[in-house]
């Protein structure tokens with residue numbers, strides 16, 4: 394099969410495109426012929442050696458995808474060859490920048506016909522992460538106010554729509570060029586972080602969801618009301634420590650399972666969330682896709698059209 398892989402850690406130019414051995418379905422697994430796979434911020438961090446220890450090179454990156462089941466391992470009874478499915482790889486597993494992947498059947502779900510493979514791949518890890526952060530971790534309630542940092546990104550775009558669906562008021566941050574898009578997906582208030590310090594104009598939030606990290610994450614505590622809670626996904630494995638004692642800092646656990654993927658499907662089917670804006674690439678263009686992902690200034694998701 395064809396795949397995009399790395400032979401060693403380094404800049405985007407270490408990404409290669411070429412032949413790799415076909416995977417085989419072990420007991421409990423299926424092989425999926427991948428149609429579309431998405432680029433996530435984690436991918437370039439892994440490529441650079443900043444995240445995940447890689448035991449063996451060549452190493453195929455990529456954490457989420459959509460495709461068609463092409464083989465079924467022993468003991469798998471709920472999926473068949475020909476089923477259209479999408480999934481997020483298990484924690485510690487990657488390999489979606491490829492024409493085929495072997496994956497545990499239990500963490501894969503059926504793709505509805507109404508959703509394209511590109512949209513399903515774009516929604517998978519971003520949607521899973523947003524649901525785990527906003528619903529499972531922050532437990533956002535109707536009538537609450539949430540600040541979602543980095544509104545134009547893939548995770549935040551899903552989170553904004555989910556928060557609105559739950560009945561919350563949503564404030565978000567983005568460059569001016571993305572404000573029209575954010576209004577379209579329902580943000581109530583949008584702050585251009587390039588010209589306005591959000592800590593000066595936002596206060597008394599019930600919750601913060603930070604997808605930016607660094608200094609933005611640390612300064613986000615200032616906008617919370619006493620008893621407020623903040624969730625962080627771009628600050629590594631631990632949430633940053635607040636400098637005040639009357640708020641909580643949380644690091645969502647983003648587990649892989651079928652019910653969360655089914656929640657994505659249900660939210661899209663209900664019209665609560667629409668798929669993000671997608672920039673498409675061929676797998677052979679992985680270097681260009683990584684350069685843009687690493688710039689952290691684009692809207693929505695970057696998706697490989699694999700076949």
Ligand SMILES: NC(=O)c1ccc[n+]([C@@H]2O[C@H](COP(=O)([O-])OP(=O)(O)OC[C@H]3O[C@@H](n4cnc5c(N)ncnc54)[C@H](OP(=O)(O)O)[C@@H]3O)[C@@H](O)[C@H]2O)c1
Nearest residue numbers: 434435522543545546547548567568604626627647690691
């Ligand atoms: N399981 C997990 O824990 C998990 C899962 C998925 C993602 N993540 C992490 O979550 C983060 C977000 O990922 P993502 O894929 O949604 O987006 P991303 O690709 O990391 O970020 C892109 C967006 O960030 C915005 N941005 C950059 N700097 C900003 C700032 N200072 N203030 C506000 N917005 C800013 C950009 O908008 P502008 O162009 O408007 O600046 C752009 O739309 C990444 O660090 C990723 O690794 C974690």
